[in-house]
Amino acid sequence: MISKSILKYIQSLHHKKFRDEHDVFIAEGPKVVRDILASRQFVCKTICGVDSFFNEYEELISPVEQKDRLILSEIELEKISLLQTPNKVLGIFYKRQPEKVILKNSLNLLLDDIRDPGNMGTIIRIADWFAVKNIICSEDCVDQYNPKVVQASMGSIARANIIYTDLKKFIDDNKEINVFAASLDGKSLYTFDKIKEGLILIGNESKGIKSELLKSATAQITIPRFGAAESLNAAVATGIILSYLLKDV
Amino acid sequence: MISKSILKYIQSLHHKKFRDEHDVFIAEGPKVVRDILASRQFVCKTICGVDSFFNEYEELISPVEQKDRLILSEIELEKISLLQTPNKVLGIFYKRQPEKVILKNSLNLLLDDIRDPGNMGTIIRIADWFAVKNIICSEDCVDQYNPKVVQASMGSIARANIIYTDLKKFIDDNKEINVFAASLDGKSLYTFDKIKEGLILIGNESKGIKSELLKSATAQITIPRFGAAESLNAAVATGIILSYLLKDV
Numbered sequence: 001m002i003s004k005s006i007l008k009y010i011q012s013l014h015h016k017k018f019r020d021e022h023d024v025f026i027a028e029g030p031k032v033v034r035d036i037l038a039s040r041q042f043v044c045k046t047i048c049g050v051d052s053f054f055n056e057y058e059e060l061i062s063p064v065e066q067k068d069r070l071i072l073s074e075i076e077l078e079k080i081s082l083l084q085t086p087n088k089v090l091g092i093f094y095k096r097q098p099e100k101v102i103l104k105n106s107l108n109l110l111l112d113d114i115r116d117p118g119n120m121g122t123i124i125r126i127a128d129w130f131a132v133k134n135i136i137c138s139e140d141c142v143d144q145y146n147p148k149v150v151q152a153s154m155g156s157i158a159r160a161n162i163i164y165t166d167l168k169k170f171i172d173d174n175k176e177i178n179v180f181a182a183s184l185d186g187k188s189l190y191t192f193d194k195i196k197e198g199l200i201l202i203g204n205e206s207k208g209i210k211s212e213l214l215k216s217a218t219a220q221i222t223i224p225r226f227g228a229a230e231s232l233n234a235a236v237a238t239g240i241i242l243s244y245l246l247k248d249v
Numbered sequence: 250m251i252s253k254s255i256l257k258y259i260q261s262l263h264h265k266k267f268r269d270e271h272d273v274f275i276a277e278g279p280k281v282v283r284d285i286l287a288s289r290q291f292v293c294k295t296i297c298g299v300d301s302f303f304n305e306y307e308e309l310i311s312p313v314e315q316k317d318r319l320i321l322s323e324i325e326l327e328k329i330s331l332l333q334t335p336n337k338v339l340g341i342f343y344k345r346q347p348e349k350v351i352l353k354n355s356l357n358l359l360l361d362d363i364r365d366p367g368n369m370g371t372i373i374r375i376a377d378w379f380a381v382k383n384i385i386c387s388e389d390c391v392d393q394y395n396p397k398v399v400q401a402s403m404g405s406i407a408r409a410n411i412i413y414t415d416l417k418k419f420i421d422d423n424k425e426i427n428v429f430a431a432s433l434d435g436k437s438l439y440t441f442d443k444i445k446e447g448l449i450l451i452g453n454e455s456k457g458i459k460s461e462l463l464k465s466a467t468a469q470i471t472i473p474r475f476g477a478a479e480s481l482n483a484a485v486a487t488g489i490i491l492s493y494l495l496k497d498v
Contacts, residue, residue, distance in 0.1 A: 122482050131476035156478050190496045227380035229405050236488040243489040247439045
């Protein structure tokens with residue numbers, strides 16, 4: 001049975017203020033919860049799930065104490081779920097401290113003011129596909145623990161190292177690392193060779209990259225346009241650029 | 250003033266059944282409405298907007314008869330808007346008949362069972378960026394005139410030629426055109442040269458491409474994975490593949 005106080009607690013975690021206060025976040029669905037459990041990067045606070053979830057993932061759940069497992073009916077799950085179609089399980093996990101960022105010999109992402117949770121989650125998933133470990137976000141980016149970000153990452157949140165910081169200072173502190181800014185006025189992506197080390201800077205969905213950051217870039221990369229759309233979605237642009245710069249030919 | 254009957258009519262257009270019945274769709278925000286008006290591809294039924302929209306886009310709106318222009322207050326617009334932040338204008342447009350599809354000497358898209366309106370809209374925007382004219386959708390794809398598709402296309406809906414048909418039959422009827430299926434078990438994208446003619450087949454977000462369609466493909470293309478994510482978002486995959494296959498080097 002789900003008590004009123006737990007219901008209220010879970011609902012409060014939709015808001016960053018309460019996630020910060022309690023130092024936890026929520027994740028839903030077998031795929032996402034499974035990836036977070038399997039990563040062993042996050043301590044599980046509570047698992048609220050239907051019977052079949054607990055049976056199917058017995059081994060993965062074994063580190064979670066019995067008292068922290070809540071078996072719910074589908075109807076109870078519906079009450080706490082944020083999803084249109086509630087999906088077997090909702091987990092509450094403690095946030096973790098990011099690891100130390102190492103930029104040498106790898107390609108990493110800088111995100112400037114990415115606001116849309118769907119975009120942020122999709123970028124985290126893309127980074128995971130291309131083995132981009134570090135995602136360095138400006139402080140005005142949407143919170144990585146926003147439930148919509150967690151869902152859109154499709155479990156990749158479990159494997160990303162995401163930090164929030166002053167990007168200008170971060171770039172200045174890492175002057176030896178090249179910064180490649182995705183912009184509409186740069187050199188064609190197709191003129192770039194494979195890049196083994198650097199930071200790819202992606203800007204806000206409608207305003208692009210802040211000018212003070214753009215000035216710090218080593219080069220500007222543009223995805224050639226053949227048609228009439230004014231821009232590409234920030235996550236799509238990230239995928240196209242990473243795929244091209246990491247190509248193994 | 251917005252009457253109750255207009256309010257009800259606009260709300261009904263969120264549903265495909267009523268869009269089909271009235272043969273119209275809705276679009277919101279200056280960018281999207283402007284692109285649709287400018288394309289001259291869609292007859293405008295009604296423009297509901299705030300004063301400043303009408304002043305700014307006087308010339309574009311000139312073909313719309315006075316009786317079909319409704320000047321609203323911000324509060325009235327809020328009542329009819331689907332957007333979280335209503336944005337100056339909501340237009341009601343008549344749907345149009347798609348143009349005849351010509352596949353010779355061009356790259357086009359086949360979409361199998363794309364369900365998410367955000368993905369569909371983003372794919373339409375990507376196609377517009379890369380000058381891919383024709384988007385041929387399976388009958389189970391989300392409706393191109395779904396308001397969320399229209400919004401996510403960011404106006405590119407005005408320039409796309411989208412048809413819904415039986416994909417298997419379409420492929421069989423166009424046997425001379427190569428079909429390249431995006432899959433997880435194909436040849437590396439990076440081994441493909443620039444492709445000037447063909448159909449890129451993109452599958453459902455979670456189930457991939459139907460096996461009967463996959464069998465009809467000339468080749469299967471895989472975006473090389475370096476990390477751990479199980480898949481890429483369908484729109485992101487479309488962007489990466491189109492960008493690589495159309496590269497002008």
